[in-house]
Structures are given as C-alpha cells and as structure tokens.
Amino acid sequence: MSxxxxxxxxxxxxAAVGASADASGAADLVFDKGSIVVAASADDLKGAFKRVKKIDGYRWVAINRADLFGANPLSLGSKAGIIDAHGEILKNADIPRRKV
Incomplete structure (x- = not known):
C-alpha cells in the first residue's frame, strides 16, 4: 500500500473503525475504543505521542504501517496503542491509569 x-x-x-471527528480537539478522531491522533509521516510521530499523552482514557496513534519501527520506541511509556490505516492494531493500548 502506498x-x-x-x-x-x-x-x-x-472508514475502517467508524471514528468521527473529536469535538473537544484533544485528538483528531474518537471511536468506541478511545481517542485517535493521526501521524501521517515519520516527522509527525514525536508530536503525536506527546499530544496523545495528555488525553484521558484509551488512546491510539494512527500511522502508515511503514512507520511502525519509528513509532514503536516513541510509544513506550505513553500507554498509547498504534493502529494502521485499515484499523488493524499494531500495538495494544495499555489500560489508562486513574488520576489521583
């Protein structure tokens, strides 16, 4: 895939997961499994994971599958999962921590 x-x-x-635009603006999209921030290029990855850390609940970063090796190290400690353009889970999101 290109x-x-x-x-x-x-x-x-x-189209893949039935997401819709996030009205709050914290993420790009929301769906029944959480919030999604989109990172279409390798240059967008760092900013996407920084942005997703501020979101409550389950969080995902949508990437082009070719960027997986650049995205995976950035996901460590963020509790964010990674999905591709087809909605396939490349890395599961961790259970969000409760804020005390």
Missing part, C-alpha cells in the same frame, strides 16, 4: 497523507489517513481510519 503512503497516505494526513487527510487520506484520516479518511481511511474513519
């Missing part, structure tokens, strides 16, 4: 740009990746994830 590399998708930001808008194409959003459209693909929406």
């Amino acid at each position: 590399r998708l740009n930001h808008d194409e990746l959003i459209a693909s994830v929406v």
